[in-house]
Amino acid sequence: MSFISYLINGISLGSVYAIIALGYTMVYGIAKMLNFAHGDVIMVGGFAVFTIVSTLGLPPVLGILVAVVVCTALGMLIERVAYKPLRNASSPLAVLITAIGVSYLLQNVALLIFGANTKSFTSVVTISPLKLADGQLIISGETIVTIIAGIIIMVCLTLFVNKSKAGQAMLAVSEDKGAAQLMGINVNGTIALTFAIGSALAAVAGVLLCSAYPSLTPYTGAMPGIKAFVAAVFGGIGSIPGAMIGGILLGIIEILGKAYISSQMADAIVFAVLIVVLLVKPTGILGKNIQEKV
Amino acid sequence: MKKMNITKTTKNNLITYLMVLLAYLAVQMLLLTGNISSLMKGLLVPLCIYVMLAISLNLTVGILGELSLGHAGFMCVGAFSGAFFSKCMDGLMPDSLRFLAALLIGAAVAGIFGILIGIPVLRLKGDYLAIVTLAFGEIIKNLVNVLYIGKDKNGFHFSMKDSISLHLDAEGQVIVNGAQGITGTPHDASFTIGIILIFISLFIILNLINSRDGRAIMSIRDNRIAAESIGINITKYKLMAFSISASIAGVAGVLYAHNLSTLTALPKNFGYNMSIMILVFVVLGGIGNIRGSIISAIILTLLPELLRGLSDYRMLIYAIVLIAMMLLNWSPKAIEWKEGLKRHSKKEKEVK
Numbered sequence: 001m002s003f004i005s006y007l008i009n010g011i012s013l014g015s016v017y018a019i020i021a022l023g024y025t026m027v028y029g030i031a032k033m034l035n036f037a038h039g040d041v042i043m044v045g046g047f048a049v050f051t052i053v054s055t056l057g058l059p060p061v062l063g064i065l066v067a068v069v070v071c072t073a074l075g076m077l078i079e080r081v082a083y084k085p086l087r088n089a090s091s092p093l094a095v096l097i098t099a100i101g102v103s104y105l106l107q108n109v110a111l112l113i114f115g116a117n118t119k120s121f122t123s124v125v126t127i128s129p130l131k132l133a134d135g136q137l138i139i140s141g142e143t144i145v146t147i148i149a150g151i152i153i154m155v156c157l158t159l160f161v162n163k164s165k166a167g168q169a170m171l172a173v174s175e176d177k178g179a180a181q182l183m184g185i186n187v188n189g190t191i192a193l194t195f196a197i198g199s200a201l202a203a204v205a206g207v208l209l210c211s212a213y214p215s216l217t218p219y220t221g222a223m224p225g226i227k228a229f230v231a232a233v234f235g236g237i238g239s240i241p242g243a244m245i246g247g248i249l250l251g252i253i254e255i256l257g258k259a260y261i262s263s264q265m266a267d268a269i270v271f272a273v274l275i276v277v278l279l280v281k282p283t284g285i286l287g288k289n290i291q292e293k294v
Numbered sequence: 295m296k297k298m299n300i301t302k303t304t305k306n307n308l309i310t311y312l313m314v315l316l317a318y319l320a321v322q323m324l325l326l327t328g329n330i331s332s333l334m335k336g337l338l339v340p341l342c343i344y345v346m347l348a349i350s351l352n353l354t355v356g357i358l359g360e361l362s363l364g365h366a367g368f369m370c371v372g373a374f375s376g377a378f379f380s381k382c383m384d385g386l387m388p389d390s391l392r393f394l395a396a397l398l399i400g401a402a403v404a405g406i407f408g409i410l411i412g413i414p415v416l417r418l419k420g421d422y423l424a425i426v427t428l429a430f431g432e433i434i435k436n437l438v439n440v441l442y443i444g445k446d447k448n449g450f451h452f453s454m455k456d457s458i459s460l461h462l463d464a465e466g467q468v469i470v471n472g473a474q475g476i477t478g479t480p481h482d483a484s485f486t487i488g489i490i491l492i493f494i495s496l497f498i499i500l501n502l503i504n505s506r507d508g509r510a511i512m513s514i515r516d517n518r519i520a521a522e523s524i525g526i527n528i529t530k531y532k533l534m535a536f537s538i539s540a541s542i543a544g545v546a547g548v549l550y551a552h553n554l555s556t557l558t559a560l561p562k563n564f565g566y567n568m569s570i571m572i573l574v575f576v577v578l579g580g581i582g583n584i585r586g587s588i589i590s591a592i593i594l595t596l597l598p599e600l601l602r603g604l605s606d607y608r609m610l611i612y613a614i615v616l617i618a619m620m621l622l623n624w625s626p627k628a629i630e631w632k633e634g635l636k637r638h639s640k641k642e643k644e645v646k
Contacts, residue, residue: 034425085627094623097620105610275415
C-alpha cells in the first residue's frame with residue numbers, strides 16, 4: 001500500500017515538474033535558449049500569493065490571479081530587457097550567462113524584500129484528503145488538485161498549440177524563424193507570447209508547489225526549476241507531450257528514490273537520470289533528431 | 295614581422311606575471327610594516343583560491359568556449375582528496391613534502407574527474423553542457439555528504455550510511471564523517487604558497503594558449519565544424535582544456551582545505567552559487583582574458599569586504615554586473631553603438 005501512495009505522490013510532484021517543464025520546453029523550442037530564470041519566476045509566483053493571502057488576508061482565488069498576472073508581466077519584461085537584445089549575439093553563451101544573471105537578480109531582490117527566513121505558506125487548497133482502503137491510503141487535497149490541474153493545463157496547451165492561429169505561429173517560429181517571418185508571422189510577438197504563457201504556467205506551478213511543500217524562501221524555485229529542465233530534456237526538449245511524460249516520470253523517480261534508496265541522495269539520483277539520458281539518447285524520449293548543417 | 299608578434303604575446307604575458315609579483319610584494323610590504331588588518335590577512339589565501347578558480351574557469355569558458363557550471367564540483371573533489379591524503383599521512387611524512395603530495399593528488403584526482411565527466415559531456419554543446427556540469431557539481435556535493443571513510447589496522451572502511459556501519463576497531467579513526475566532513479586538516483596554506491600556485495597555473499594556462507594545442511582549442515571554439523574539417527581532433531583538445539581547467543580547480547580546492555580546520559561540503563562553498571560566483575569573475579574580467587580574470591577576482595573579493603555596508607547587496611550587485619556586462623559586450627546593437635562612437639571620435643581627431 002505504501003508503494004501506491006509513493007506512486008501517487010510521485011505523480012503529484014511530477015505534475016508540478018511537468019507544468020514547469022512545459023514553460024522550459026516551449027521557450028527552448030522557440031527562442032533556442034535555456035531560460036535559467038524560469039525557476040525563479042515560480043518563486044515570485046509563490047511570494048505573490050503569500051503576500052496577497054497571508055499578509056493582506058485576501059481570498060486565495062485573487063492571490064492566484066495576481067500571481068499569474070505578475071509572473072506573466074515579469075516573464076515578458078525579462079524577455080524584452082535581458083534576452084531580446086542578445087537574440088542575434090555571436091556567441092550562444094551570452095544569453096545563457098545573462099539568464100543566470102537574471103535568475104540571481106530575482107533571488108536577491110526577493111531576499112532583500114522578504115528576508116532569508118522561511119515563510120510558511122498557507123495552502124490554497126481547501127479540499128479534504130481522500131481516504132481509500134480503510135484509511136490505509138490517504139491522498140491529500142493538494143495532490144488531487146495538482147494532478148487535476150496538471151491534466152487540464154496539458155490538454156488546454158495541446159489544443160492551443162495545435163488548433164489556434166497563435167499556436168500554429170509558435171510551431172512555425174520554432175521550426176524556422178526566417179521562413180516564419182517571410183510568411184508574415186510576427187516573430188517578436190510570438191516569442192513574447194511564449195514567454196508570457198511559460199511564465200503564467202510557472203505561477204500556477206509555484207502555487208501548487210508551495211501548497212504541497214509549504215515553505216517559501218527566495219531559493220524555493222531554483223532546485224525545482226533545474227529539475228524541471230531535467231524533465232524537459234528527459235522527455236525531449238522542444239516537445240510538449242515530452243515535457244509532460246518527462247515531468248511525471250521524473251517526479252516518480254524522485255519520490256521512489258527518496259523512499260527506497262536514500263533521502264539525501266534524491267537530488268543526485270535525479271541528476272544521474274539526466275546524465276544517463278543524455279548519454280544514451282540525447283534527444284530524449286520524444287525528441288526529434290536534428291541534423292546539423294554546415 | 296614574425297619577431298614582433300612573438301614579443302607582443304610574450305610582453306603581454308610578462309605584464310601578467312609582473313602584476314601578480316608586484317601585488318605579492320606590495321602585500322608583503324604591508325605585512326612587514328604591519329599596515330594590514332587581521333580581516334585582510336584572513337582574506338589573502340581565499341583571494342589566491344579565487345584567482346586560481348577564475349583563471350582556470352576562463353580556460354573552459356573563454357578559450358574552449360563551453361560554459362561549465364560545475365567548477366565548484368572539481369574544487370570539491372580536489373579539496374576532499376587532498377585533505378583525505380593529508381589526514382592519512384599526517385605525521386608519517388615531512389610536512390612540506392606531504393602538502394606538496396596533497397596538492398599533486400588533488401590536481402590528479404580533479405583532473406581524472408575532469409576526463410571522466412568530460413568524455414560523455416563534451417559530446418554535448420552549450421546549454422546541455424552547462425546543465426550537465428551543474429548536475430555533476432550537485433551530485434559530487436551530495437555524494438560527499440553521505441560518504442563515510444574510516445581507517446584502522448585492517449585498512450580503510452567505506453560506508454554510505456553512517457559512521458557506525460564502518461565497523462572500526464577501538465583505535466579506528468573516522469576520517470571522512472559524512473555531512474560533518476573532514477576535521478583537523480593541517481593548516482599548511484599560506485599566502486606565499488598561494489602566489490606560487492597562481493604563478494604555476496598562469497604559466498600552464500598562458501603557455502597552453504600560445505601553443506599549437508591552444509590554437510587548436512580556440513579554433514574549436516570559433517568554428518567547430520571548420521576545425522574538424524581540417525583534421526583537428528575535437529574530443530582530444532576539448533578534454534585537454536577541460537581536464538587542465540579541472541586540475542587547477544582541484545589544486546585551489548586543496549589549498550582551500552588546508553586553510554580551514556573543518557572541511558564540509560555545503561551549498562555555500564561547493565554548491566551552484568560558488569560556480570556562479572567564479573563565472574561572474576570571469577565575465578567581469580572579460581571572457582578569454584586571463585589577466586582580466588585575476589583583476590576582477592581580486593576586486594570583487596575585496597570590494598564587498600572594504601565597503602562593509604554593501605555586504606547585504608553583494609549578490610545583487612554581482613547579478614546586475616553579470617547582466618549589464620553581457621548586454622554591453624554581446625548585444626549586436628551595443629557593439630554597433632560602441633563602434634559608431636569609436637568612429638565618431640576618430641573623425642573628430644582627423645578634423646582637428
